[in-house]
Amino acid sequence: MKIIGLIAVFLCGCLLVYGASDFPGWGDPSSPASTHVSPYYIETTMEFTHVPNIVTSVLADYRGYDTMYETTVIFGAGIACFLLLRVVKKKDPVSRLYRHKATGITLRIKKGGKIPDKSNAFERIDSEWVPYDLIIQISCRLLVPLIQIFALYVIAHGHYSPGGGFQGGVILAASIILIAISYDLRSALKIMSERASAFLSAIGVFIYAGTGALCLLLGANFLDYAALDSLLGSGMVMARSHGILIVEIGVGIAVMAVMICLYYNLSSEGKQDEGL
Amino acid sequence: MNQHLPAIIVTVPLLSAFVITAAGWLNKKLCFPIAIAALGVSLYCSISLLISVASGKIIIYNLGGWAPPWGISYTVDPLNCLVLVAVASVAFINIIATKKNVEEEYPDKIGAFYTLYVLFATGLIGIVITGDAFNLYVLLEIAALTGYALLGMGSRRAPLASLNYIFLGTIGACFYLLGVGYLYIATGSLNMKDLSAILPAIYHSKTILFAFIICLTGLFIKMALFPMHAWLPNAYTYASSPATSLIAPLTTKVMVYAMLRITLDVFTPQYSFGTIGISHSIVWIAIIAIIMGSLMALAQRGLKKMLSYIIVAEVGYMVGGLWLGNRAGITGSILHIINDAAMTLCLFLAVGNIIYKTKTDSFDDLKGLLKKMPLTMGAFILGGLSIIGVPPTCGFFSKWYLISGGLAAGHYAFVAALLFSSLVNVVLFFRIIEIGFFEPFKEHVSGHHECITDQIAGNRIMIEEAPAGMVIPLVIVAGFLIFLGLMTGNIVTSIIQFAIPAGIS
Amino acid sequence: MEDVISFVISKYNYWCYIVLLMIGLYAMIVKNNLVKKIIGMNIFQTAIILFYVSISVKKEGTLPTIIIDPVTGTHTARAADYINPLPHVLMLTAIVVSVATLGIALALAIKIYKEYDTLEEDEIFAQIRKK
Numbered sequence: 021m022k023i024i025g026l027i028a029v030f031l032c033g034c035l036l037v038y039g040a041s042d043f044p045g046w047g048d049p050s051s052p053a054s055t056h057v058s059p060y061y062i063e064t065t066m067e068f069t070h071v072p073n074i075v076t077s078v079l080a081d082y083r084g085y086d087t088m089y090e091t092t093v094i095f096g097a098g099i100a101c102f103l104l105l106r107v108v109k110k111k112d113p114v115s116r117l118y119r120h121k122a123t124g125i126t127l128r129i130k131k132g133g134k135i136p137d138k139s140n141a142f143e144r145i146d147s148e149w150v151p152y153d154l155i156i157q158i159s160c161r162l163l164v165p166l167i168q169i170f171a172l173y174v175i176a177h178g179h180y181s182p183g184g185g186f187q188g189g190v191i192l193a194a195s196i197i198l199i200a201i202s203y204d205l206r207s208a209l210k211i212m213s214e215r216a217s218a219f220l221s222a223i224g225v226f227i228y229a230g231t232g233a234l235c236l237l238l239g240a241n242f243l244d245y246a247a248l249d250s251l252l253g254s255g256m257v258m259a260r261s262h263g264i265l266i267v268e269i270g271v272g273i274a275v276m277a278v279m280i281c282l283y284y285n286l287s288s289e290g291k292q293d294e295g296l
Numbered sequence: 297m298n299q300h301l302p303a304i305i306v307t308v309p310l311l312s313a314f315v316i317t318a319a320g321w322l323n324k325k326l327c328f329p330i331a332i333a334a335l336g337v338s339l340y341c342s343i344s345l346l347i348s349v350a351s352g353k354i355i356i357y358n359l360g361g362w363a364p365p366w367g368i369s370y371t372v373d374p375l376n377c378l379v380l381v382a383v384a385s386v387a388f389i390n391i392i393a394t395k396k397n398v399e400e401e402y403p404d405k406i407g408a409f410y411t412l413y414v415l416f417a418t419g420l421i422g423i424v425i426t427g428d429a430f431n432l433y434v435l436l437e438i439a440a441l442t443g444y445a446l447l448g449m450g451s452r453r454a455p456l457a458s459l460n461y462i463f464l465g466t467i468g469a470c471f472y473l474l475g476v477g478y479l480y481i482a483t484g485s486l487n488m489k490d491l492s493a494i495l496p497a498i499y500h501s502k503t504i505l506f507a508f509i510i511c512l513t514g515l516f517i518k519m520a521l522f523p524m525h526a527w528l529p530n531a532y533t534y535a536s537s538p539a540t541s542l543i544a545p546l547t548t549k550v551m552v553y554a555m556l557r558i559t560l561d562v563f564t565p566q567y568s569f570g571t572i573g574i575s576h577s578i579v580w581i582a583i584i585a586i587i588m589g590s591l592m593a594l595a596q597r598g599l600k601k602m603l604s605y606i607i608v609a610e611v612g613y614m615v616g617g618l619w620l621g622n623r624a625g626i627t628g629s630i631l632h633i634i635n636d637a638a639m640t641l642c643l644f645l646a647v648g649n650i651i652y653k654t655k656t657d658s659f660d661d662l663k664g665l666l667k668k669m670p671l672t673m674g675a676f677i678l679g680g681l682s683i684i685g686v687p688p689t690c691g692f693f694s695k696w697y698l699i700s701g702g703l704a705a706g707h708y709a710f711v712a713a714l715l716f717s718s719l720v721n722v723v724l725f726f727r728i729i730e731i732g733f734f735e736p737f738k739e740h741v742s743g744h745h746e747c748i749t750d751q752i753a754g755n756r757i758m759i760e761e762a763p764a765g766m767v768i769p770l771v772i773v774a775g776f777l778i779f780l781g782l783m784t785g786n787i788v789t790s791i792i793q794f795a796i797p798a799g800i801s
Numbered sequence: 802m803e804d805v806i807s808f809v810i811s812k813y814n815y816w817c818y819i820v821l822l823m824i825g826l827y828a829m830i831v832k833n834n835l836v837k838k839i840i841g842m843n844i845f846q847t848a849i850i851l852f853y854v855s856i857s858v859k860k861e862g863t864l865p866t867i868i869i870d871p872v873t874g875t876h877t878a879r880a881a882d883y884i885n886p887l888p889h890v891l892m893l894t895a896i897v898v899s900v901a902t903l904g905i906a907l908a909l910a911i912k913i914y915k916e917y918d919t920l921e922e923d924e925i926f927a928q929i930r931k932k
Binding site: 453456474 | 826891906
């Protein structure tokens with residue numbers, strides 16, 4: 021099997037090499053790809069959208085329709101993971117572990133056993149629990165706001181520098197996932213519940229598609245942000261720029277929520293009780 | 297509002313998906329009405345689009361207001377309107393017919409199921425309506441990803457089958473993307489209209505040849521043409537019935553549509569069928585697909601798996617019909633896209649009803665079912681007759697066109713393969729009729745008296761016709777098979793003949 | 802000889818993409834472990850990203866953000882000065898798609914592991930055959 025696979029792959033590679041020999045040279049400024057459609061974007065981005073970062077303007081405006089589906093793909097992945105993995109029926113685990121904070125004594129409560137009263141003397145711990153590491157927990161907690169501010173910067177500054185909704189959304193999600201890793205899954209769930217992440221993912225994409233539908237209602241074509249001018253009153257060009265910002269914010273929210281949702285489900289096999 | 301129909305047809309189901317997610321967390325009862333309303337709007341839009349393009353008109357809709365080739369534009373012509381109506385109506389009817397089934401199979405996840413259901417429909421509608429080669433890829437992935445998730449829920453073996461589908465589906469989609477990349481590197485454009493204007497000047501280039509072949513290979517994997525069909529039978533067999541009866545009728549047909557688009561619109565038919573000289577070998581692949589699909593269907597002992605292999609054979613029909621390269625063959629191929637969608641929907645819905653009642657789909661448990669579930673089995677048999685190609689069901693007419701295309705092209709092996717597969721289908725479906733109708737009597741005579749009567753008595757108490765909500769849509773679909781057959785003349789003269797490029801005789 | 806070398810070097814990126822693509826394909830065909838196959842799938846998708854991004858390069862071109870003169874506040878947008886932004890946009894989509902596919906594939910792998918207690922394909926098939 022291995023040798024057959026190797027031969028098949030090698031032949032396939034040779035075919036592709038043969039096909040690639042006709043390509044225009046690497047970095048050739050006069051190749052069709054550099055001369056046919058793309059110069060239009062470079063030359064008109066400031067004039068039409070007032071966004072210096074051409075990737076952002078093409079992503080969210082010229083080809084914004086693709087990006088809407090791209091966000092939908094992410095949303096779909098989150099829902100798909102939920103559908104495939106989530107164990108909705110609340111089955112009590114075989115046993116739960118509780119740790120007495122003051123003495124460090126651990127109690128194993130078997131199924132049906134009585135759980136210690138909700139006093140603060142006990143805390144629930146994972147079965148694969150490693151003893152407290154204060155330094156890691158505190159330093160991660162300190163990092164979280166910095167990460168979040170950076171994420172907001174990446175989203176907001178997407179117009180002028182590399183960045184935008186996808187990148188910023190992933191960084192935002194990283195801050196919550198950091199909590200889940202350094203503490204445990206339940207602490208992260210307290211900050212952002214599953215329900216919240218599901219709602220936010222839907223709301224994020226809804227902001228994107230809804231902006232497009234709003235343009236439709238205002239009489240222009242779907243996703244033609246210039247129509248937002250009648251609401252924002254800032255001129256057609258700035259309306260496009262603002263439209264891009266709104267859309268990027270929607271993307272950021274959706275991506276953050278879905279990434280968190282994926283992490284919750286994948287790390288706990290859908291039980292959302294004990295994570296990694 | 298009328299000029300915005302091409303946008304509304306995709307946007308409404310898309311927006312509804314987000315509302316359904318939210319509704320799933322608030323009140324599960326709301327999910328179904330929202331989904332059905334959204335798909336209904338889509339169906340309405342697709343029908344009114346079909347009426348407005350029926351005489352060969354073409355509607356172009358620029359998304360975001362950017363003119364092609366810079367922006368993404370929708371091109372609505374008779375060909376994709378016809379497929380749009382098929383996709384929208386299959387999704388619409390199936391959601392009604394499987395309501396009970398869904399409630400039973402996904403009691404806690406109705407919201408997630410309907411969200412993915414609607415997104416799947418959105419993806420397919422988008423593939424059909426789009427006029428941009430890269431946009432097609434994105435929508436292909438939406439349909440594929442939601443499909444993986446829907447097919448991954450079901451029996452024990454469903455996740456593994458679905459993971460295999462992911463591997464092959466990803467290879468297919470990536471090949472398509474790579475092909476688009478080759479087109480882009482050679483032309484600098486992604487818009488299909490623009491590509492077709494630029495391409496003829498550079499047809500001699502190797503890059504274009506590879507772009508064409510790589511795109512086709514990707515689509516062949518996605519549509520499960522014979523040697524690349526490995527993902528299909530298991531994925532469809534082990535998934536739950538509501539998901540199968542949505543995905544099985546649509547995925548392969550929409551991919552065939554995408555192939556039609558690439559070969560006829562992006563490239564010229566002269567290039568696809570003439571210059572590069574692969575049409576003969578592809579027809580031969582299709583012939584092998586038809587024969588192998590039929591033979592493997594014959595070897596199965598379960599209804600769903602048998603139908604899955606029939607789909608593999610049917611893909612061979614459509615691919616072969618297109619690559620015959622003449623008007624009759626292509627007409628047959630296009631007609632078969634909608635007819636096969638209707639037939640497969642009918643058969644899978646019927647099997648869904650049978651599984652709903654008997655909890656199994658193996659042939660042995662069909663004994664005497666014709667009396668217990670007359671309507672379901674009747675619809676199943678009508679679907680079977682249509683697959684065989686008995687007039688006046690729609691299957692007969694598309695097969696007629698395909699055969700006359702084969703004769704016109706002088707490709708007698710293709711004609712022979714079609715007839716052979718019809719014969720095999722006769723055997724398949726009459727075997728089922730025999731089991732469903734006569735089997736208990738035979739068993740009765742042959743000795744196992746008591747045990748069999750016990751079983752029959754047990755069946756009599758347990759099994760009766762499926763609930764009305766599931767049977768009525770099925771009967772409507774079965775009626776549609778005959779209706780489509782009777783309407784064939786109209787469909788061909790007022791729609792399909794405008795869909796075929798003028799150069800083809 | 803020189804021709805061959807310059808030919809190889811001038812399309813260096815494209816050869817790299819083909820090698821990566823084939824590594825991914827090999828892993829998907831041959832490997833027995835499902836996670837390895839999933840990784841192979843990811844390499845396969847990444848190879849295509851490399852291919853697209855290679856298209857966008859222009860010699861003498863800088864990254865596609867219009868440079869605004871800090872003093873006068875004006876700008877000149879000459880197409881030759883900036884690399885082609887379109888492939889980057891397309892690949893952002895492809896990256897997102899590959900992340901989504903990876904997520905679903907991993908979810909299915911977890912489901913399979915729960916069912917069979919293994920991710921080796923032959924062991925899974927052996928279990929299926931036994932039943």
